[in-house]
Amino acid sequence: MSTASSIELSQRVQSIQPSATIAMATKAKELKATGAKVYDFSLGEPDFTTPDHICAAATQAMKEGKTHYTPAAGTVELRAAISEDYQKTHGISYAPSQVVVSNGAKHSLHNVLATLCNPGDEVIIPAPYWVSYAALVELTGATPVILETKQEENFLLKPETLEAAINERTKVLMLCSPSNPTGSMYDEAALKGLAEVVLKHSLLVITDEIYEKLVYEGRKFVSFPTVDPQLVDRTIVVNGVSKAYAMTGWRIGWALAPEAIAKGMSKLQSQQTSGPSSIAQAASVAALTSSQDCVEEMLEQFAKRRSYVQGRIANIPRLTNTDMDGAFYAFINISSYFGKSFGGTQVDDSETFCLQLLEQQQVATVMGSAFGAEGYVRISYATSMDILEAGFDRLEAFLKSAQ
Numbered sequence: 001m002s003t004a005s006s007i008e009l010s011q012r013v014q015s016i017q018p019s020a021t022i023a024m025a026t027k028a029k030e031l032k033a034t035g036a037k038v039y040d041f042s043l044g045e046p047d048f049t050t051p052d053h054i055c056a057a058a059t060q061a062m063k064e065g066k067t068h069y070t071p072a073a074g075t076v077e078l079r080a081a082i083s084e085d086y087q088k089t090h091g092i093s094y095a096p097s098q099v100v101v102s103n104g105a106k107h108s109l110h111n112v113l114a115t116l117c118n119p120g121d122e123v124i125i126p127a128p129y130w131v132s133y134a135a136l137v138e139l140t141g142a143t144p145v146i147l148e149t150k151q152e153e154n155f156l157l158k159p160e161t162l163e164a165a166i167n168e169r170t171k172v173l174m175l176c177s178p179s180n181p182t183g184s185m186y187d188e189a190a191l192k193g194l195a196e197v198v199l200k201h202s203l204l205v206i207t208d209e210i211y212e213k214l215v216y217e218g219r220k221f222v223s224f225p226t227v228d229p230q231l232v233d234r235t236i237v238v239n240g241v242s243k244a245y246a247m248t249g250w251r252i253g254w255a256l257a258p259e260a261i262a263k264g265m266s267k268l269q270s271q272q273t274s275g276p277s278s279i280a281q282a283a284s285v286a287a288l289t290s291s292q293d294c295v296e297e298m299l300e301q302f303a304k305r306r307s308y309v310q311g312r313i314a315n316i317p318r319l320t321n322t323d324m325d326g327a328f329y330a331f332i333n334i335s336s337y338f339g340k341s342f343g344g345t346q347v348d349d350s351e352t353f354c355l356q357l358l359e360q361q362q363v364a365t366v367m368g369s370a371f372g373a374e375g376y377v378r379i380s381y382a383t384s385m386d387i388l389e390a391g392f393d394r395l396e397a398f399l400k401s402a403q
Protein backbone atom coordinates (compact mmCIF):
# COMPACT_ATOMS: atom_id res chain seq x y z
CA MET A 1 0.00 0.00 0.00
CA SER A 2 1.38 3.41 -0.86
CA THR A 3 1.73 5.97 1.89
CA ALA A 4 1.46 9.70 1.28
CA SER A 5 5.22 10.13 1.66
CA SER A 6 5.95 7.52 -1.04
CA ILE A 7 3.67 9.11 -3.63
CA GLU A 8 5.70 10.60 -6.43
CA LEU A 9 4.15 13.42 -8.39
CA SER A 10 4.76 13.73 -12.12
CA GLN A 11 8.04 15.35 -13.11
CA ARG A 12 6.16 18.10 -14.92
CA VAL A 13 4.19 19.10 -11.82
CA GLN A 14 7.30 18.77 -9.66
CA SER A 15 9.21 21.04 -12.01
CA ILE A 16 6.88 24.06 -11.79
CA GLN A 17 6.59 26.59 -8.97
CA PRO A 18 3.21 27.69 -7.56
CA SER A 19 2.02 30.97 -9.10
CA ALA A 20 3.86 33.74 -7.19
CA THR A 21 1.01 36.23 -7.60
CA ILE A 22 -1.42 33.80 -6.04
CA ALA A 23 1.14 32.79 -3.37
CA MET A 24 1.68 36.42 -2.32
CA ALA A 25 -2.07 37.09 -2.28
CA THR A 26 -2.54 33.99 -0.10
CA LYS A 27 0.15 35.21 2.31
CA ALA A 28 -1.60 38.59 2.51
CA LYS A 29 -4.95 36.88 3.17
CA GLU A 30 -3.41 34.71 5.90
CA LEU A 31 -2.01 37.79 7.58
CA LYS A 32 -5.43 39.50 7.32
CA ALA A 33 -7.02 36.45 8.95
CA THR A 34 -4.86 37.03 12.04
CA GLY A 35 -6.59 40.42 12.41
CA ALA A 36 -3.76 42.49 10.90
CA LYS A 37 -4.54 45.37 8.54
CA VAL A 38 -2.87 44.55 5.23
CA TYR A 39 -2.22 46.95 2.34
CA ASP A 40 -2.62 44.50 -0.48
CA PHE A 41 -1.07 45.35 -3.85
CA SER A 42 -0.35 41.74 -4.74
CA LEU A 43 -3.11 40.39 -6.95
CA GLY A 44 -3.97 41.87 -10.30
CA GLU A 45 -7.72 41.92 -10.05
CA PRO A 46 -10.15 44.83 -10.20
CA ASP A 47 -11.54 45.70 -6.76
CA PHE A 48 -14.91 46.59 -8.36
CA THR A 49 -17.78 44.14 -8.30
CA THR A 50 -19.15 42.92 -11.61
CA PRO A 51 -21.61 45.50 -13.05
CA ASP A 52 -25.26 44.83 -12.20
CA HIS A 53 -26.51 44.32 -15.77
CA ILE A 54 -23.96 41.52 -16.26
CA CYS A 55 -25.03 39.80 -13.03
CA ALA A 56 -28.67 40.21 -14.10
CA ALA A 57 -27.92 38.40 -17.37
CA ALA A 58 -26.54 35.48 -15.37
CA THR A 59 -29.67 35.33 -13.21
CA GLN A 60 -31.83 35.49 -16.31
CA ALA A 61 -29.86 32.65 -17.92
CA MET A 62 -30.46 30.45 -14.88
CA LYS A 63 -34.19 31.28 -14.88
CA GLU A 64 -34.38 30.40 -18.58
CA GLY A 65 -32.81 27.01 -17.90
CA LYS A 66 -29.47 27.77 -19.53
CA THR A 67 -27.98 25.44 -16.99
CA HIS A 68 -26.77 22.64 -19.25
CA TYR A 69 -23.53 21.72 -20.93
CA THR A 70 -22.60 24.04 -23.76
CA PRO A 71 -20.60 23.11 -26.85
CA ALA A 72 -16.97 22.41 -25.83
CA ALA A 73 -15.73 25.57 -27.58
CA GLY A 74 -18.42 27.77 -25.99
CA THR A 75 -21.96 28.85 -26.86
CA VAL A 76 -22.79 30.04 -30.36
CA GLU A 77 -23.98 33.35 -28.85
CA LEU A 78 -20.75 34.06 -27.00
CA ARG A 79 -18.49 33.05 -29.87
CA ALA A 80 -20.50 35.33 -32.18
CA ALA A 81 -20.32 38.19 -29.65
CA ILE A 82 -16.54 37.78 -29.32
CA SER A 83 -15.99 37.74 -33.05
CA GLU A 84 -18.29 40.76 -33.58
CA ASP A 85 -16.51 42.68 -30.83
CA TYR A 86 -13.11 41.97 -32.42
CA GLN A 87 -14.38 42.89 -35.89
CA LYS A 88 -15.88 46.14 -34.61
CA THR A 89 -12.77 47.15 -32.67
CA HIS A 90 -9.98 45.83 -34.88
CA GLY A 91 -11.54 45.25 -38.30
CA ILE A 92 -10.65 41.57 -38.73
CA SER A 93 -13.40 39.05 -39.20
CA TYR A 94 -13.06 35.70 -37.40
CA ALA A 95 -15.66 33.01 -38.01
CA PRO A 96 -17.26 31.78 -34.77
CA SER A 97 -15.54 28.43 -35.52
CA GLN A 98 -12.23 30.23 -34.96
CA VAL A 99 -13.20 31.23 -31.42
CA VAL A 100 -12.63 28.90 -28.46
CA VAL A 101 -13.98 29.94 -25.06
CA SER A 102 -12.22 28.54 -22.00
CA ASN A 103 -12.26 28.81 -18.21
CA GLY A 104 -10.36 32.09 -18.12
CA ALA A 105 -7.54 33.43 -20.28
CA LYS A 106 -5.04 31.41 -18.24
CA HIS A 107 -6.82 28.28 -19.38
CA SER A 108 -6.89 29.58 -22.97
CA LEU A 109 -3.11 30.07 -22.83
CA HIS A 110 -2.66 26.57 -21.49
CA ASN A 111 -4.89 25.14 -24.21
CA VAL A 112 -3.15 27.00 -27.03
CA LEU A 113 0.28 25.92 -25.81
CA ALA A 114 -0.85 22.32 -25.28
CA THR A 115 -2.34 22.32 -28.79
CA LEU A 116 0.82 23.67 -30.44
CA CYS A 117 3.87 22.50 -28.53
CA ASN A 118 5.88 19.29 -28.46
CA PRO A 119 8.81 18.46 -26.21
CA GLY A 120 11.90 20.04 -27.74
CA ASP A 121 10.06 23.02 -29.22
CA GLU A 122 11.18 26.44 -28.05
CA VAL A 123 8.80 29.22 -27.05
CA ILE A 124 10.21 32.73 -26.89
CA ILE A 125 9.03 34.82 -23.95
CA PRO A 126 10.24 38.41 -23.48
CA ALA A 127 10.98 39.22 -19.82
CA PRO A 128 9.57 40.68 -17.66
CA TYR A 129 6.75 38.24 -18.38
CA TRP A 130 3.53 37.35 -16.62
CA VAL A 131 4.24 34.69 -13.96
CA SER A 132 2.39 31.81 -15.58
CA TYR A 133 3.88 31.92 -19.10
CA ALA A 134 7.06 29.96 -18.42
CA ALA A 135 5.27 27.37 -16.27
CA LEU A 136 2.54 26.87 -18.88
CA VAL A 137 5.18 26.29 -21.56
CA GLU A 138 7.09 23.85 -19.32
CA LEU A 139 3.91 21.85 -18.70
CA THR A 140 3.80 21.00 -22.42
CA GLY A 141 7.38 19.70 -22.35
CA ALA A 142 8.53 22.59 -24.57
CA THR A 143 11.32 24.93 -23.48
CA PRO A 144 10.72 28.58 -22.58
CA VAL A 145 13.43 30.82 -24.02
CA ILE A 146 13.48 34.00 -21.99
CA LEU A 147 14.68 37.18 -23.71
CA GLU A 148 15.60 40.10 -21.50
CA THR A 149 14.34 43.57 -22.33
CA LYS A 150 15.56 46.85 -20.86
CA GLN A 151 13.86 49.32 -18.57
CA GLU A 152 15.30 52.21 -20.64
CA GLU A 153 13.57 50.69 -23.70
CA ASN A 154 10.28 50.49 -21.83
CA PHE A 155 10.72 46.71 -21.54
CA LEU A 156 9.78 46.24 -25.20
CA LEU A 157 11.28 43.42 -27.25
CA LYS A 158 13.45 44.64 -30.14
CA PRO A 159 13.20 42.86 -33.52
CA GLU A 160 16.97 42.24 -33.55
CA THR A 161 16.83 40.58 -30.12
CA LEU A 162 14.03 38.34 -31.35
CA GLU A 163 15.86 37.49 -34.57
CA ALA A 164 19.05 36.53 -32.72
CA ALA A 165 17.15 34.01 -30.54
CA ILE A 166 15.48 32.10 -33.39
CA ASN A 167 16.71 28.65 -34.40
CA GLU A 168 15.15 25.58 -36.03
CA ARG A 169 13.41 24.60 -32.77
CA THR A 170 11.70 27.97 -32.30
CA LYS A 171 7.95 27.59 -32.70
CA VAL A 172 6.11 30.32 -30.86
CA LEU A 173 6.61 33.89 -29.69
CA MET A 174 4.49 35.02 -26.73
CA LEU A 175 3.59 38.69 -26.47
CA CYS A 176 1.65 40.55 -23.78
CA SER A 177 0.48 44.08 -24.54
CA PRO A 178 -0.38 46.07 -22.46
CA SER A 179 2.00 44.13 -20.26
CA ASN A 180 1.54 42.47 -16.95
CA PRO A 181 3.81 43.23 -15.03
CA THR A 182 5.29 46.40 -16.61
CA GLY A 183 2.26 48.27 -18.00
CA SER A 184 4.19 48.91 -21.25
CA MET A 185 2.39 48.64 -24.57
CA TYR A 186 3.71 48.07 -28.11
CA ASP A 187 2.67 50.73 -30.61
CA GLU A 188 2.01 49.98 -34.26
CA ALA A 189 5.58 50.63 -35.41
CA ALA A 190 7.04 48.36 -32.72
CA LEU A 191 4.60 45.58 -33.64
CA LYS A 192 5.43 45.97 -37.34
CA GLY A 193 9.12 45.50 -36.53
CA LEU A 194 8.39 42.24 -34.71
CA ALA A 195 5.95 41.14 -37.41
CA GLU A 196 8.68 41.28 -40.08
CA VAL A 197 10.83 38.83 -38.09
CA VAL A 198 7.84 36.61 -37.30
CA LEU A 199 6.88 36.34 -40.99
CA LYS A 200 10.45 35.88 -42.17
CA HIS A 201 10.86 32.86 -39.86
CA SER A 202 7.27 31.57 -40.03
CA LEU A 203 6.80 31.74 -36.26
CA LEU A 204 3.47 31.42 -34.52
CA VAL A 205 2.52 34.20 -32.11
CA ILE A 206 0.36 34.04 -29.01
CA THR A 207 -0.64 37.59 -28.20
CA ASP A 208 -2.19 38.09 -24.76
CA GLU A 209 -4.39 41.17 -25.08
CA ILE A 210 -6.38 40.84 -21.87
CA TYR A 211 -5.62 44.46 -20.89
CA GLU A 212 -6.55 45.96 -24.27
CA LYS A 213 -9.44 48.03 -22.91
CA LEU A 214 -7.34 49.42 -20.05
CA VAL A 215 -5.07 51.99 -21.69
CA TYR A 216 -4.49 55.56 -20.55
CA GLU A 217 -4.26 59.20 -21.69
CA GLY A 218 -5.43 58.69 -25.24
CA ARG A 219 -2.95 55.96 -26.11
CA LYS A 220 -4.10 53.68 -28.90
CA PHE A 221 -4.07 49.95 -28.44
CA VAL A 222 -3.10 47.97 -31.54
CA SER A 223 -3.90 44.27 -31.81
CA PHE A 224 -0.96 42.29 -33.22
CA PRO A 225 -2.57 40.61 -36.29
CA THR A 226 -3.88 43.96 -37.56
CA VAL A 227 -0.41 45.21 -38.50
CA ASP A 228 -0.02 42.78 -41.43
CA PRO A 229 -2.77 40.68 -43.04
CA GLN A 230 -0.40 37.67 -43.27
CA LEU A 231 -0.29 37.51 -39.47
CA VAL A 232 -3.89 36.34 -39.16
CA ASP A 233 -2.83 32.83 -40.18
CA ARG A 234 0.03 32.78 -37.67
CA THR A 235 -1.48 34.45 -34.61
CA ILE A 236 -3.60 33.37 -31.69
CA VAL A 237 -5.20 36.30 -29.86
CA VAL A 238 -6.00 35.61 -26.20
CA ASN A 239 -8.41 37.79 -24.27
CA GLY A 240 -11.19 37.55 -21.67
CA VAL A 241 -13.65 39.37 -19.45
CA SER A 242 -11.70 39.21 -16.16
CA LYS A 243 -10.02 42.60 -16.24
CA ALA A 244 -12.16 44.98 -18.31
CA TYR A 245 -15.48 43.91 -16.78
CA ALA A 246 -14.29 43.02 -13.24
CA MET A 247 -15.24 39.39 -13.82
CA THR A 248 -12.22 37.48 -12.48
CA GLY A 249 -14.35 34.96 -10.61
CA TRP A 250 -16.57 34.10 -13.57
CA ARG A 251 -13.66 32.38 -15.35
CA ILE A 252 -14.24 33.20 -19.00
CA GLY A 253 -11.40 33.73 -21.47
CA TRP A 254 -10.99 32.95 -25.15
CA ALA A 255 -8.70 32.51 -28.10
CA LEU A 256 -9.16 33.71 -31.69
CA ALA A 257 -7.11 31.37 -33.82
CA PRO A 258 -6.56 29.99 -37.31
CA GLU A 259 -9.24 27.35 -38.00
CA ALA A 260 -6.96 24.29 -37.56
CA ILE A 261 -5.65 25.51 -34.21
CA ALA A 262 -9.15 26.39 -32.97
CA LYS A 263 -10.29 22.91 -33.96
CA GLY A 264 -7.39 21.33 -32.07
CA MET A 265 -8.10 23.41 -28.98
CA SER A 266 -11.76 22.56 -29.11
CA LYS A 267 -10.95 18.83 -29.39
CA LEU A 268 -8.59 19.09 -26.43
CA GLN A 269 -11.20 20.95 -24.39
CA SER A 270 -13.87 18.36 -25.23
CA GLN A 271 -11.76 15.74 -23.44
CA GLN A 272 -10.44 17.99 -20.73
CA THR A 273 -13.02 20.38 -19.24
CA SER A 274 -15.95 20.51 -21.71
CA GLY A 275 -17.30 24.02 -22.27
CA PRO A 276 -16.99 26.59 -19.47
CA SER A 277 -19.92 27.53 -17.20
CA SER A 278 -23.09 28.14 -19.22
CA ILE A 279 -24.11 30.90 -16.81
CA ALA A 280 -20.80 32.73 -16.93
CA GLN A 281 -20.92 32.53 -20.73
CA ALA A 282 -24.37 34.16 -20.79
CA ALA A 283 -23.06 36.90 -18.50
CA SER A 284 -20.10 37.43 -20.84
CA VAL A 285 -22.45 37.90 -23.82
CA ALA A 286 -24.10 40.73 -21.85
CA ALA A 287 -20.68 42.19 -20.99
CA LEU A 288 -19.64 42.36 -24.64
CA THR A 289 -22.93 43.35 -26.25
CA SER A 290 -24.42 45.93 -23.88
CA SER A 291 -23.29 49.49 -23.11
CA GLN A 292 -19.56 49.82 -22.46
CA ASP A 293 -20.08 52.71 -20.01
CA CYS A 294 -19.11 50.44 -17.11
CA VAL A 295 -15.68 49.86 -18.68
CA GLU A 296 -15.23 53.63 -19.10
CA GLU A 297 -16.24 54.26 -15.48
CA MET A 298 -13.78 51.70 -14.11
CA LEU A 299 -11.07 52.99 -16.46
CA GLU A 300 -11.57 56.50 -15.06
CA GLN A 301 -10.92 55.20 -11.55
CA PHE A 302 -7.87 53.22 -12.67
CA ALA A 303 -6.54 56.35 -14.42
CA LYS A 304 -6.79 58.41 -11.20
CA ARG A 305 -4.97 55.71 -9.25
CA ARG A 306 -2.31 55.40 -11.94
CA SER A 307 -1.55 59.14 -11.74
CA TYR A 308 -1.40 58.98 -7.97
CA VAL A 309 0.95 55.98 -8.02
CA GLN A 310 3.19 57.62 -10.64
CA GLY A 311 3.43 60.74 -8.46
CA ARG A 312 4.33 58.77 -5.35
CA ILE A 313 7.01 56.71 -7.11
CA ALA A 314 8.56 59.85 -8.59
CA ASN A 315 8.77 61.42 -5.12
CA ILE A 316 10.49 58.54 -3.39
CA PRO A 317 14.27 58.76 -3.65
CA ARG A 318 16.01 56.15 -5.84
CA LEU A 319 12.83 54.43 -7.09
CA THR A 320 12.26 54.38 -10.85
CA ASN A 321 9.71 52.88 -13.20
CA THR A 322 8.62 53.10 -16.82
CA ASP A 323 5.64 54.79 -18.45
CA MET A 324 2.53 52.91 -17.55
CA ASP A 325 0.65 52.78 -20.85
CA GLY A 326 -1.98 50.29 -19.79
CA ALA A 327 -3.11 47.52 -17.40
CA PHE A 328 -3.01 48.35 -13.67
CA TYR A 329 0.53 47.63 -12.56
CA ALA A 330 3.62 49.60 -11.64
CA PHE A 331 6.88 47.69 -11.97
CA ILE A 332 9.26 49.50 -9.66
CA ASN A 333 13.04 49.30 -9.78
CA ILE A 334 14.15 48.82 -6.16
CA SER A 335 17.65 47.56 -6.91
CA SER A 336 19.37 50.66 -5.50
CA TYR A 337 18.16 49.54 -2.06
CA PHE A 338 19.87 46.16 -2.33
CA GLY A 339 22.68 45.58 0.13
CA LYS A 340 20.87 47.65 2.79
CA SER A 341 19.43 46.36 6.00
CA PHE A 342 15.76 46.73 6.90
CA GLY A 343 14.80 46.13 10.55
CA GLY A 344 17.94 44.01 10.93
CA THR A 345 17.48 41.94 7.74
CA GLN A 346 19.83 42.46 4.84
CA VAL A 347 17.96 42.72 1.52
CA ASP A 348 19.78 41.52 -1.61
CA ASP A 349 16.92 40.36 -3.80
CA SER A 350 13.33 41.18 -4.64
CA GLU A 351 11.88 38.20 -2.78
CA THR A 352 13.48 39.20 0.54
CA PHE A 353 12.41 42.81 -0.13
CA CYS A 354 8.76 41.77 -0.61
CA LEU A 355 8.71 39.44 2.37
CA GLN A 356 10.26 42.08 4.67
CA LEU A 357 7.90 44.78 3.35
CA LEU A 358 4.99 42.49 4.17
CA GLU A 359 6.31 41.52 7.58
CA GLN A 360 7.46 44.96 8.71
CA GLN A 361 4.85 47.22 7.10
CA GLN A 362 2.05 44.81 6.06
CA VAL A 363 2.32 45.91 2.43
CA ALA A 364 1.87 43.02 -0.01
CA THR A 365 3.61 43.24 -3.41
CA VAL A 366 5.04 40.64 -5.82
CA MET A 367 8.77 40.11 -6.36
CA GLY A 368 10.22 40.91 -9.78
CA SER A 369 12.05 37.56 -9.82
CA ALA A 370 8.67 35.83 -10.33
CA PHE A 371 8.34 37.79 -13.59
CA GLY A 372 11.87 36.97 -14.71
CA ALA A 373 13.24 40.37 -13.66
CA GLU A 374 15.31 40.58 -10.46
CA GLY A 375 15.60 44.06 -8.93
CA TYR A 376 11.93 45.02 -9.22
CA VAL A 377 8.65 44.71 -7.36
CA ARG A 378 5.22 44.78 -8.92
CA ILE A 379 2.37 46.63 -7.35
CA SER A 380 -1.18 46.30 -8.58
CA TYR A 381 -3.07 49.59 -8.29
CA ALA A 382 -6.44 47.92 -8.82
CA THR A 383 -7.32 48.88 -5.27
CA SER A 384 -8.88 51.84 -3.47
CA MET A 385 -7.23 55.26 -3.13
CA ASP A 386 -7.26 54.92 0.68
CA ILE A 387 -5.26 51.71 0.52
CA LEU A 388 -2.91 53.17 -2.06
CA GLU A 389 -2.24 56.25 0.09
CA ALA A 390 -1.64 54.31 3.28
CA GLY A 391 0.33 51.58 1.49
CA PHE A 392 2.66 54.10 -0.18
CA ASP A 393 3.19 55.88 3.18
CA ARG A 394 4.27 52.53 4.56
CA LEU A 395 6.49 51.71 1.60
CA GLU A 396 8.15 55.09 2.06
CA ALA A 397 8.65 54.48 5.80
CA PHE A 398 10.15 51.06 5.00
CA LEU A 399 12.60 52.55 2.49
CA LYS A 400 13.54 55.36 4.91
CA SER A 401 14.44 52.74 7.52
CA ALA A 402 17.19 51.33 5.21
CA GLN A 403 20.59 51.23 6.89
Ligand code: PMP
Pocket residue numbers: 044103104105106107130176179180208210240241242248251252253
Ligand atom coordinates in the same frame (compact mmCIF):
# COMPACT_ATOMS: atom_id res chain seq x y z
N1 PMP B 1 -2.90 37.05 -18.96
C1 PMP B 1 -2.48 38.05 -18.19
C2 PMP B 1 -1.41 38.94 -18.71
C3 PMP B 1 -3.02 38.26 -16.92
O1 PMP B 1 -2.60 39.26 -16.16
C4 PMP B 1 -4.02 37.40 -16.46
C5 PMP B 1 -4.59 37.64 -15.09
N2 PMP B 1 -4.83 36.59 -14.33
C6 PMP B 1 -4.43 36.35 -17.31
C7 PMP B 1 -3.85 36.21 -18.54
C8 PMP B 1 -5.48 35.36 -16.93
O2 PMP B 1 -6.70 35.92 -16.73
P1 PMP B 1 -8.00 35.03 -16.44
O3 PMP B 1 -7.56 33.62 -16.35
O4 PMP B 1 -8.55 35.57 -15.16
O5 PMP B 1 -8.91 35.28 -17.58
Ligand code: GLU
Pocket residue numbers: 019021022042043044045106131132180
Ligand atom coordinates in the same frame (compact mmCIF):
# COMPACT_ATOMS: atom_id res chain seq x y z
N1 GLU C 1 -3.26 38.07 -13.44
C1 GLU C 1 -3.36 38.43 -12.06
C2 GLU C 1 -2.00 38.77 -11.52
O1 GLU C 1 -1.04 38.74 -12.24
C3 GLU C 1 -4.13 37.43 -11.26
C4 GLU C 1 -3.37 36.33 -10.60
C5 GLU C 1 -3.06 35.20 -11.51
O2 GLU C 1 -3.93 34.75 -12.25
O3 GLU C 1 -1.90 34.78 -11.45
O4 GLU C 1 -1.90 39.11 -10.37
